[in-house]
Amino acid sequence: MSVLDRWVNRAADHPPPGPFRAGFWRSPLRGPWFTAILSVALLPGITLMFLTGLASYAAYNPNLAPGNDTTPDKGLLGSWLPGWPAGPFWLYWVNQGVHVTLGLVLIPVVLAKLWSVLPKLFEWPPARSVTQLVERASLxxxxGGAVFELVTGVMNIQYYYAWPFGFYQAHYYGAWVFIAAFVVHVAFRLRTMVGALRGRSLRAELRTPVSQTTAEEPDPDHLVSADPAPATISRRGALGMVAAGSLTLVGLSVGQTIGGVTRSTALLAPRGQTIGLGSQELKPDFQVNKTAAEAGIDPVGASWRLELNGAANTSLSRPQLLAMPQHTARLPIACVEGWSTGLQTWTGVRLADLATKVGAAPDSSLFVESLQRGGGFGSATLSADQVTAADALLALQVNGADLTIDHGFPARVVVPALPGVHNTKWVTRMTFLPARG
Amino acid sequence: MTRREGVQLLALLASFVVAGYAGVRLLAGDVIGTGAWFVGSAVVHDLVLFPLYAGIDAALVMLLRRRPGWATVAGVRWLNYLRVPAVISGLLLLVWSPLILRVSDGAYHAASGLSAQPFLPRWFAVTVILFAISAVTLLVRALQSAEP
Structure with missing residues (x-):
């Protein structure tokens, strides 16, 4: 026996008091089956969270222009991402709705899962081998990654920026740190999960009342209590409580994504309120991201002209834009935060027609700048696919009325499947940039 | 070291390489501040949130074990009729606390043009409804068990 082994054995015989002792953890519900059944929900759920998150990042077209990239030092963590398509129109709407709503759904499951394995945090001795020590560092x-991602996501959709970092960087790089640990965790534990699920029948568990609920058989990981107390809730009851928590969270927030008449059901979601910004023209009005007051926009007078640069340069007044062929498209504005405006009817000039007007090549990208003073996303670059999409507009009107100042008067960009903040409001200048080479 | 342990160590090493590559970028702006949020969120869960809810629950369970007479209403145990609405209400508060407690009022209004004023009364109303549904269910169960 080596010195290390002797030390480990001696430490094992003398655990500190409280949670470090086996007798402290007495719930009869903890055990490999209970942990595994929660993992059955988390494994696909977290995978989908990661993929929709990555898609959301790609939707900003970070590799098209430096200004689009919120994490320019990403290197291998996204330089390979393809461009984002200009449709179908619901693509970003659904992606972000799933990302945010699923994130809320998973919160009770993650909390339950952490509850189920918490005795392991206080395992004594902390590690019995080098591999175990390294694995605990990975845990x-x-x-940390799971809670960090949930906390930053949940705080961001409520505009609670209490942290010392930028949200995009933290949430994106945090996701990579997390997923690196998640993949090995799944690889190490998948067999244990499958074995534990085979050990008990879900159907039988769902029929077992509190009075007949007993602890699982002792397991090598010591999740099962060494001294289980009588059950005060069945496994069915505990899982039902987790499910009820998830369902309540979804039920009281999904309306902000779907919009329309369902919005008022999103009682606790940030964008569940109907909006009344005092506009007489738009009834009913719809959600905005960033008010004109916040963006430092003064009322724009008749002197406004759109500066248009391509092979030729020109500038157009609003009446001149209105005199061009008008196109109407029904599109939602969908925000990274998971809410949307629902479908609105936008009318304006096709971006493709503006490109033609200044003789821009069909493979040109488009740099759009706003009158907005300060703050994020005052400009954005659109890809050639987005510029040439049939429903990609410089909108002048919405739902049959002129844009209100909060919706981007005198003119704003609206492009299918584009993240909300890239649909630039209060446009002042558009520059078509021919593809290089 | 067994072969299996060797493979595991190698997999962990690969994971740390990826996590390190991302971690350097995560911490680039503010090492201490960001690191504190990353580690702190797990620590706050493990050493504050968990002891808080588990402690309250354990105290309640212990009390009812000492006073078995208090634990039932017409023969029906009411503990879980309290636990379920309390857990869901607490969960809603935990998730939506910035809006409910109005700590991000200014930024919320600037972004949306909306006021966060309704969220506290709405959360309170949802909580009342949850407890009411639970109470009615308990009452029905109690009446059923009272029948011969």
């Missing part, structure tokens, strides 16, 4: 990244 810090797993648990």
């Amino acid at each position: 810090l990244l797993l648990v």
Whole structure:
């Protein structure tokens, strides 16, 4: 027996008091089956969270122009991402709705899962081998990453920026740290999960009342209590409580994504309120991201002209834009935060027609600048696919009325499947940039 | 070291390489501040949130074990009729606390043009409804068990 082994054994015989002792953890519900059944929800759920998150990042077209990239030092963590398509129109709407709503759904499941494995945090001795010590360091990244991603996501959709970092960087790089730990965790534990699920029948568990609920058989990981107390809730009851928590969270927020008449059901979601910005023209009005007051926009008078640069340069007044062929498209504005405006009817000049007007090549990208003073997303670059999309507009009107100042008067960009903030409001200048080479 | 342990160590090493590559970028702006949020969120869960809810629950369970007479209404145990609405209400508060407690009022109004004023009364109303549904269910169960 080596010195290390002797030390480990001696430490194992003398755990500190409280949670470090086996007798402290007495719930009869903890055990490999209970942990595994929660993992059945988390494994596909977290995978989908990562993929929709990555898609959301790609939707900003970060590799098209430096200004589009919120994480310019990403290197291998996204320089390979393809461009984002200009449709179908619901693509970003659904992607972001799933990302944010699913994130809310998973919160009770993650909390239950952490509850189920918490005795492991206080395992004594902390590690019995080098491999175990390294694995525990990896678990810090797993648990820290999961909670960090949920906390930053939930705070961001409520505009609670209490942290010292930028949201996009933290949430994106945090997701990579987490997923690195998640993949090895799944690889190490998948067999344990499958074995535990085979050990008990879900159907039988769902029929077992509190009075007949007993602890699982002792397991090598010591999740099962060494001294289980009588059950006060069945496994069915505990899982039902987690499911009820998830369903309540979804039920009281999904309306902000779907919009329309369902919006008022999103009682606790940030964009569940109907909006009344005092506009007489738009009834009913719809959600905005960033008010004109916040963006430092003064009322724009008749002197406004759109500066248009391509092979030729010109500028157009609003009446001149209105005199051009008008196109109407029904599109939603969908925000990274998961809410949307629902479908609105936008009318304006096709971006493709503006490109033709200044003789821009059909493979040109488009740099759009706003009158907005300060703050994020005052400009955006659109890809050639987005410029040439049939429903890509410089909108002048919405739902049959002139844009209100909060919706971007005198003119705003609206492009299918584009993240909300890239649909630039209060446009002042558009520059078509021919593809290089 | 067994072969299996060797493979595991290698997989962990690969994971740390990816996590390190992302971690350097995560911490680039403010190492201490960002690191504190990353580690802190797990620590706050493990050492504050968990002891808080588990402690309250354990105290309640212990009380009812000492006073078995208090634990039932017409023969029906009411503990879970309290737990379920309390857990869901607490969960809603936990998730939506910035809006409910109005700590991000200014930024919320600037972004949306909306006021966060309705969220506290709405959360309170949802909580009342949750407890009411639970109470009615308990009452029905109690009446059923009272029948011969």
